[in-house]
Amino acid sequence: MSFQTLALTLLFVLIPLVLVYLLKLQIEKDIIIATIRSIIQLLLVGYLLQYVFSVNNLIMTILMVGLIIGAATQNARKKGVAIKGITWKLILTFITIEVITQGILIGLAIIPATPQYVIPISGMVVGNAMVLAILFLNRFTDEVNDKEKQIELILSLGGTPKQAVHRQLITSIKASTIPTIENQKTIGLVQLPGMMSGQIIAGADPIQAVQFQLLIIFLLLTTAVLTSVMLGLLSYPALFNNRLQLLKNVLNEHH
Amino acid sequence: MTEAISLKEVTLYDQQTLILDHISGQIHKNKITTFIGPSGSGKSTLFRLLNGLRSANSGDIFIHNQNIEDIDPIKLRTMVGIVLQEAILLPGTVYDNLAIAPRLHNRTFTKEEAEQVLDSVGLERHFLSKSAHTLSGGQKQKLSIARTLVNKPNILLLDEITSSLDQVSAQAIESLIQTIHTQYDLTVLWITHNIEQAINVGDQTWVMMDGKVVEQIPSKQLYQSTHPRVAEFVKGGIN
Numbered sequence: 001m002s003f004q005t006l007a008l009t010l011l012f013v014l015i016p017l018v019l020v021y022l023l024k025l026q027i028e029k030d031i032i033i034a035t036i037r038s039i040i041q042l043l044l045v046g047y048l049l050q051y052v053f054s055v056n057n058l059i060m061t062i063l064m065v066g067l068i069i070g071a072a073t074q075n076a077r078k079k080g081v082a083i084k085g086i087t088w089k090l091i092l093t094f095i096t097i098e099v100i101t102q103g104i105l106i107g108l109a110i111i112p113a114t115p116q117y118v119i120p121i122s123g124m125v126v127g128n129a130m131v132l133a134i135l136f137l138n139r140f141t142d143e144v145n146d147k148e149k150q151i152e153l154i155l156s157l158g159g160t161p162k163q164a165v166h167r168q169l170i171t172s173i174k175a176s177t178i179p180t181i182e183n184q185k186t187i188g189l190v191q192l193p194g195m196m197s198g199q200i201i202a203g204a205d206p207i208q209a210v211q212f213q214l215l216i217i218f219l220l221l222t223t224a225v226l227t228s229v230m231l232g233l234l235s236y237p238a239l240f241n242n243r244l245q246l247l248k249n250v251l252n253e254h255h
Numbered sequence: 256m257t258e259a260i261s262l263k264e265v266t267l268y269d270q271q272t273l274i275l276d277h278i279s280g281q282i283h284k285n286k287i288t289t290f291i292g293p294s295g296s297g298k299s300t301l302f303r304l305l306n307g308l309r310s311a312n313s314g315d316i317f318i319h320n321q322n323i324e325d326i327d328p329i330k331l332r333t334m335v336g337i338v339l340q341e342a343i344l345l346p347g348t349v350y351d352n353l354a355i356a357p358r359l360h361n362r363t364f365t366k367e368e369a370e371q372v373l374d375s376v377g378l379e380r381h382f383l384s385k386s387a388h389t390l391s392g393g394q395k396q397k398l399s400i401a402r403t404l405v406n407k408p409n410i411l412l413l414d415e416i417t418s419s420l421d422q423v424s425a426q427a428i429e430s431l432i433q434t435i436h437t438q439y440d441l442t443v444l445w446i447t448h449n450i451e452q453a454i455n456v457g458d459q460t461w462v463m464m465d466g467k468v469v470e471q472i473p474s475k476q477l478y479q480s481t482h483p484r485v486a487e488f489v490k491g492g493i494n
Contacts, residue, residue, distance in 0.1 A: 153343045156306050158333040158406060159359040243310055244328040 010035075052115050061115045065122045069094045072130035080137040084238040090133060093230045094126050100226070101125050101219055110215065121219070124195070128180075128220050132227040135176035140232065143168035144239060151246055161240040169236060173228040180224035184217055193217075258320075259284040259410055259442040260305065265314035267300060274300050276466040277314065282459075287436055287443040289457030289474060291450060293488070296463040298446045299340075302412045305444070306337040318410070333360075336408030340415040342399035344387040349378075349398055352387045356406045364405070375438065376401040377431055393424030397431070404439065411435075413445040417452070425449075429456055450489050453477065462488065 013035050020028055052060050073090045080086035102118060104110070111117040144151065147168055154164040187193060192200070195216060199209040241247055260282035267275040275297045282288050290298045303309045304316060307328045316323040318335060326334075333356075344352050350369050357364035370380045376397040382390070390398060396416050403411065413432065417425035433456060436443050447453050453460050457474030462485045470485045480486050 149339075149341070149343050150345065152308060153339075153345075154355070154359065156308060156332055156337050156339075157356045157359060157403070158329045159355075160329065163359050243307065243324075245308055245310065 049115075049119065052119065056115060061118055064115070064119050065098060065126075068119075068123055068126045069098065072126045072133075076130050076133040076137070079134045080141070080235065082141055083137070083235045086137075086235070086238075089231065089234040093133065093227055093234065094129055096230060097125060097129050097223055097226050098122060101222060105215075105219075121216070124216055125219055125223050128223045129227040132176055132180070132224050133231055135179070136172055136228045136231055137235070139175045140168065140172040140235065143172055148246065148248065155244060155246065161236060161244055161246075164246070165236050165239065169232045173225075173232055176228045177224045180220055184221070187213075187217065257284045258282065259318070260444075261317040261320075263315045263317075265301075265304065265311045265316060267297075267304065267309070267311050269300075274466055275304075275311065278466075278468050279314075280461065280468055280471050282442065282444060284442050285436075285440060286458040287433075287445060287456055288459045288461060289453035290444065290446040290461050290463060291448070291453045291488070292463035294448075297466040298463050299414050301463070302337060302414050302444065302446065305410070305412055306335050307331040308337075333406045334408055335410045335412065336403035336406055337412040338396075338400050338403050338414065338416050340418055342392075342395040342416075344390075344395060344398065347387060348383065349373075349385050349387050349390070350383045352398060352402055353383075353405055355402060368405075372401045372405055375404065375435060377427065391424075393420050393427065396420065396424075396428060400428075400431070400435075404435065407439070408441070410442045410444070413443065415446050415448060418448055425452070432456065450477070450491075464488070 013031065017028055017031055020026075020031065048064075052064055069091060072094055073087060076090050077087050080090070083089070102122065105121065106113045106118075111121065144165065151164045151168070155161070193213050193216075196209045196213040199212065200206055239247055258281040262278050262280050265275055265278040266273070278297075278301065290301075292298055300309065304311055305318075305323075307323065307326075310324070318326060318331065323331065345355065350366070353369050353372060354364045356362075366383065369383055373380055373382060378394060378397050378401065382394070382398075387395070387398060396419075400413075400416070417428050420428065429452060432443060432445070435441065445453075445456065447456075454474045454477050460470075460472055460474040460477050461468050462470040462472070462477075462480075462482075464484060470480055470482050472480055472485075477485075477489055480489065
């Protein structure tokens with residue numbers, strides 16, 4: 001696609017702008033900012049990737065993955081500021097997921113160890129883990145707040161912190177992973193996944209595109225469950241002190 | 256007389272607010288001590304300290320002569336059982352609720368044991384398979400007491416357990432506690448808003464106001480207190 005053709009696609013920005021203006025929705029500014037940001041961000045990433053692919057250097061690839069993990073952590077930590085040490089807990093979760101997924105993919109020669117494969121797949125895996133982390137942290141902090149009395153009841157009967165938040169952990173892990181699983185049940189029926197569509201448009205064989213999409217789907221399943229479980233196990237101890245008391249102020253201060 | 260609990264200058268702040276102000280005193284073993292005082296005087300918070308759900312900022316609490324901070328929290332909470340005003344029941348049957356503590360401690364809990372506990376709190380045995388949420392207020396509170404008794408505590412803390420009940424149910428719980436107290440050889444600490452109840456069931460009564468213990472008196476002498484605020488409170492002047 002040439003830049004002239006791309007410029008024509010701005011018509012798709014013009015249509016909502018006109019409508020928004022006519023209906024006095026007052027979100028023109030947001031639409032313009034979003035458009036400009038997406039153009040700049042994606043072009044930057046495009047050129048950066050072009051460079052990283054051309055040098056094909058391991059350190060550069062690791063730096064790119066590090067950048068992805070850093071951005072994801074920055075985004076997700078806002079939802080878990082109440083939990084002590086959430087930043088490194090998120091980083092540890094994302095790194096573990098990255099190591100496990102890339103380890104299997106490269107180790108079993110499912111994909112070649114080149115930046116063209118490693119970086120986009122890392123982006124999808126970490127991006128998904130970030131969404132999962134946000135879903136999990138949102139739900140978990142809400143559950144603990146809502147069920148404070150139940151948690152203290154278990155503690156008061158001599159339960160450990162893990163036993164006390166067991167129900168809340170299970171509920172939050174389930175609630176955060178269910179959308180990923182449900183999404184996979186209808187995949188391909190309603191809409192074609194973005195990556196697969198992109199490959200087909202770029203001229204790839206649909207079966208080849210499907211194979212890659214399946215790979216991603218399975219990866220995301222691992223990512224979803226692993227993120228919630230790992231983050232759950234890493235976060236709950238921060239809600240208690242060494243006398244096994246629920247630190248109420250920790251969560252309430254942020255509500 | 257031996258002490259079950261001994262408090263020395265126990266002080267607690269919540270954020271910047273003083274909740275418990277240098278509380279000292281002894282709770283006699285195998286006796287019923289009742290706690291009265293206006294709402295917000297720190298009674299419930301004191302109970303939470305004794306069950307280990309919170310820790311004091313300063314001062315010492317001794318349970319059977321052992322500093323509370325040196326007792327393993329799980330052991331402490333098994334030894335000092337608490338029953339809260341609002342009977343918090345988990346989803347499931349009456350049996351499921353009774354079995355919480357044994358499950359937490361990986362202990363088997365037979366149907367016979369469950370039935371015995373039900374007997375001791377005056378709930379019928381066929382309730383075991385009933386959903387806990389279908390019970391009446393009084394029955395829920397009895398179940399809540401039974402659930403704490405399953406841990407076989409030495410000390411039982413009761414936090415306004417009859418305040419949401421009608422008079423008949425409240426009296427049933429009152430006599431139940433007196434029976435359990437003898438049957439299980441328990442030291443009982445009981446917060447109540449009902450002065451008559453405090454006198455009827457208590458051996459000793461502590462009156463708390465503004466985070467302080469203003470009076471420790473044999474329950475039967477409560478009306479004869481010479482402390483002006485206590486005298487006013489028991490006459491119903493302060494709420």
